[in-house]
Amino acid sequence: MIRSENLCIKCGNFSLSNISFTIPENKWGILMGKSGCGKTTILESVCGLRKIRTGKIILGDTDATGFHPLERNIGYVPQDTALFPTMTVFENIAFPLRVRKWKNDAAAARVGEIAGLLGIEKLLGRSPVNLSGGEKQLAAIGRALAFSPKYLCLDEPLSSLDEDRKEDLFVMLEKIKKSINVTTLHITHSQTEAERLGDIILILKDGKIDAK
Amino acid sequence: MKISKAHIWDYTLTACFFLLGSIYLLFTIALLICDFTYIKPEFLHKIIAQEEIRYALKLSLFSSSISAVAALLMAVPIGYILTRYNFRGKSAVEAILDIPIVLPPVVVGLSLLLLFRLMPEKLSFAVIYEVPAVIIAQITVITAFAVRITRAVFEQVNVRYENVAMTLGCTRWQAFVKVLLPQVLPGLISAFTLCWAKALGEFGPILIFAGATRLKTEVLTTSVYLELSTGNIETAVSIALVMILFSSLILFIVRKYGKGLNREAAV
Numbered sequence: 001m002i003r004s005e006n007l008c009i010k011c012g013n014f015s016l017s018n019i020s021f022t023i024p025e026n027k028w029g030i031l032m033g034k035s036g037c038g039k040t041t042i043l044e045s046v047c048g049l050r051k052i053r054t055g056k057i058i059l060g061d062t063d064a065t066g067f068h069p070l071e072r073n074i075g076y077v078p079q080d081t082a083l084f085p086t087m088t089v090f091e092n093i094a095f096p097l098r099v100r101k102w103k104n105d106a107a108a109a110r111v112g113e114i115a116g117l118l119g120i121e122k123l124l125g126r127s128p129v130n131l132s133g134g135e136k137q138l139a140a141i142g143r144a145l146a147f148s149p150k151y152l153c154l155d156e157p158l159s160s161l162d163e164d165r166k167e168d169l170f171v172m173l174e175k176i177k178k179s180i181n182v183t184t185l186h187i188t189h190s191q192t193e194a195e196r197l198g199d200i201i202l203i204l205k206d207g208k209i210d211a212k
Numbered sequence: 213m214k215i216s217k218a219h220i221w222d223y224t225l226t227a228c229f230f231l232l233g234s235i236y237l238l239f240t241i242a243l244l245i246c247d248f249t250y251i252k253p254e255f256l257h258k259i260i261a262q263e264e265i266r267y268a269l270k271l272s273l274f275s276s277s278i279s280a281v282a283a284l285l286m287a288v289p290i291g292y293i294l295t296r297y298n299f300r301g302k303s304a305v306e307a308i309l310d311i312p313i314v315l316p317p318v319v320v321g322l323s324l325l326l327l328f329r330l331m332p333e334k335l336s337f338a339v340i341y342e343v344p345a346v347i348i349a350q351i352t353v354i355t356a357f358a359v360r361i362t363r364a365v366f367e368q369v370n371v372r373y374e375n376v377a378m379t380l381g382c383t384r385w386q387a388f389v390k391v392l393l394p395q396v397l398p399g400l401i402s403a404f405t406l407c408w409a410k411a412l413g414e415f416g417p418i419l420i421f422a423g424a425t426r427l428k429t430e431v432l433t434t435s436v437y438l439e440l441s442t443g444n445i446e447t448a449v450s451i452a453l454v455m456i457l458f459s460s461l462i463l464f465i466v467r468k469y470g471k472g473l474n475r476e477a478a479v
Contacts, residue, residue, distance in 0.1 A: 076379040078375075084377075144380075
């Protein structure tokens with residue numbers, strides 16, 4: 001479960017107050033709202049990347065408000081993917097495993113498993129610089145899922161793709177939803193995306209959240 | 213094809229810019245030609261064989277290397293903090309860090325002299341007019357440049373890479389070492405070489421703070437000064453040529469490794 005209780009965030013002149021929502025265990029929550037309304041700010045706060053003034057972030061049964069990002073067990077995929085350009089796709093996906101001191105064989109097997117699930121086996125030896133938008137998104141999702149996180153945060157994963165690529169990635173996200181038990185917070189502008197993937201739809205409007 | 217008035221303006225502007233640029237380019241080439249044609253190569257060998265000049269060359273290379281490493285060791289954390297954190301008084305800190313750049317070199321030397329006069333006598337004697345003074349004078353000036361360069365280098369890398377690394381299991385230190393450092397390495401190599409070249413050419417603060425004692429605190433720049441002041445123009449030019457060769461080598465390294473800086477922008 002991902003729960004936000006009366007979250008107040010201030011960054012520069014922008015502020016959000018009393019943001020509350022709950023995404024039940026293993027459900028896919030969609031957060032929608034206009035550009036600049038603070039969706040990414042909320043997502044970053046859930047991931048522990050942004051300081052909050054008051055309120056609580058509950059992950060499962062634990063109050064994770066003061067937790068370091070590494071203690072939250074969240075796989076995070078930012079809008080621009082932020083794949084590490086000095087590493088290959090394989091090294092990117094293996095990164096969280098290497099940080100956790102996995103042995104080379106085990107890490108390689110896990111990367112192979114993730115690549116198989118996402119259909120990116122052929123990309124493993126390539127540099128992120130030479131990938132298309134859709135391939136980058138898949139590699140970034142693979143990296144976020146590699147360490148089997150309990151929670152997944154996706155920041156507009158389909159926004160920069162053309163229609164054909166979007167459909168491919170849609171299918172892949174539906175596959176992930178069915179095959180992996182992970183509680184997800186997914187930001188999007190698209191109503192179709194929300195209806196196809198969302199178990200719960202949260203709409204951020206005028207600094208408040210309505211749940212559908 | 214009809215040439216309109218707008219086209220004529222475009223061509224005029226381009227021609228003017230080319231002309232102005234060419235003046236400076238030709239001027240720089242003329243400077244180098246003058247230096248290289250002033251003395252014969254065999255004279256250069258003779259000069260480099262002199263004990264004083266060899267000492268100055270060794271001290272210059274040694275002190276510049278130590279100074280560049282020390283400057284970078286200070287500039288990397290400062291550049292990181294200034295680009296990754298916001299805090300009260302940040303602009304005041306930035307302004308103070310820029311002071312050594314805008315201060316006249318002689319004033320830097322004088323200030324160092326006054327500061328070290330206030331230190332315990334043992335330390336003061338060990339530093340002033342000794343080799344450590346050469347290194348400290350170089351570090352004082354080049355660290356400010358190093359901070360400017362490292363800031364620019366860190367600003368080119370989106371903080372999101374480190375943020376993602378932290379969600380993937382890294383501490384901030386691990387994110388710095390494993391994710392940020394490999395991306396900024398070409399920029400840091402450029403920063404090191406530029407600081408090294410700047411240290412090699414430092415003169416004013418060294419003259420005031422370390423003096424220009426032969427076989428003691430004499431570096432290449434002070435050698436040029438000492439030889440000129442005694443009328444040995446050939447020797448001064450020979451030393452200048454050595455410095456030009458080293459500076460050219462630095463320029464080559466910077467151009468070779470500086471190219472890697474924008475790799476991340478493509479992602």
